[in-house]
Amino acid sequence: MFKIVNSGDGAVGKTSFLKRFTSGVFVEQSQSTIGTGFFTKSVKLENLDHADLTIWDFGGQGRFRDILRDFIIGAYGALLLFDITRYQSFSNLREWITLLRSKEEDYELPILLLGTKCDLADVREVFPEDIDKFVEDNNLIGYFETSSKTGINIEESVKFLVQYIFNHNKGITQHRSVY
Numbered sequence: 001m002f003k004i005v006n007s008g009d010g011a012v013g014k015t016s017f018l019k020r021f022t023s024g025v026f027v028e029q030s031q032s033t034i035g036t037g038f039f040t041k042s043v044k045l046e047n048l049d050h051a052d053l054t055i056w057d058f059g060g061q062g063r064f065r066d067i068l069r070d071f072i073i074g075a076y077g078a079l080l081l082f083d084i085t086r087y088q089s090f091s092n093l094r095e096w097i098t099l100l101r102s103k104e105e106d107y108e109l110p111i112l113l114l115g116t117k118c119d120l121a122d123v124r125e126v127f128p129e130d131i132d133k134f135v136e137d138n139n140l141i142g143y144f145e146t147s148s149k150t151g152i153n154i155e156e157s158v159k160f161l162v163q164y165i166f167n168h169n170k171g172i173t174q175h176r177s178v179y
């Protein structure tokens with residue numbers, strides 16, 4: 001069982017992403033998330049039976065960001081979401097990265113970047129050149145474009161993050177393969 005955090009500005013689609021990931025449905029009428037909540041799901045991985053995930057979902061509003069600092073304690077990785085149709089949600093990413101990496105541990109938290117709402121790519125405001133550069137400049141582990149509406153890359157992206165965590169954290173792999 002391990003913990004992942006789900007971060008990014010308000011309304012980028014964090015809660016819709018987790019609902020789609022855990023229950024396979026897109027809930028059209030969403031409510032803005034107050035504080036935090038969490039979702040759990042078991043995923044199948046390459047060298048392993050399964051991994052039990054607890055994914056913490058954050059309210060994106062500024063006043064909840066102080067909470068984030070506490071809740072990232074014990075996290076093995078983070079999903080960082082922006083909305084490809086809203087440039088502002090992309091320009092705020094740096095601030096999120098600073099928060100995610102503010103904990104005092106040797107382990108640099110692996111962060112996977114997700115561009116949400118790719119079903120709306122015809123009204124895109126954020127383009128691949130900028131995204132690629134951002135991923136590289138900030139040492140993120142990768143990038144996926146997702147849509148909770150169509151389901152594209154939802155499961156794939158979470159599995160990518162979890163596989164990365166297992167491949168780079170021998171402690172977990174050994175523990176898991178022994179027991």
Ligand code: G3D
Nearest residue numbers: 010011012013014015016028029030117147148149
């Ligand atoms: P948040 O948890 O990051 O705050 P939500 O974001 O999951 O609450 O989603 C914010 C809005 O974006 C919601 O619309 C939701 O339906 C919409 N949304 C989320 N994911 C997608 C997607 O993949 N495609 C499209 N087209 N819309 C998406 P409302 O209208 O309720 O504000």
Ligand code: MG
Nearest residue numbers: 014015032033
């Ligand atoms: Mg939410």
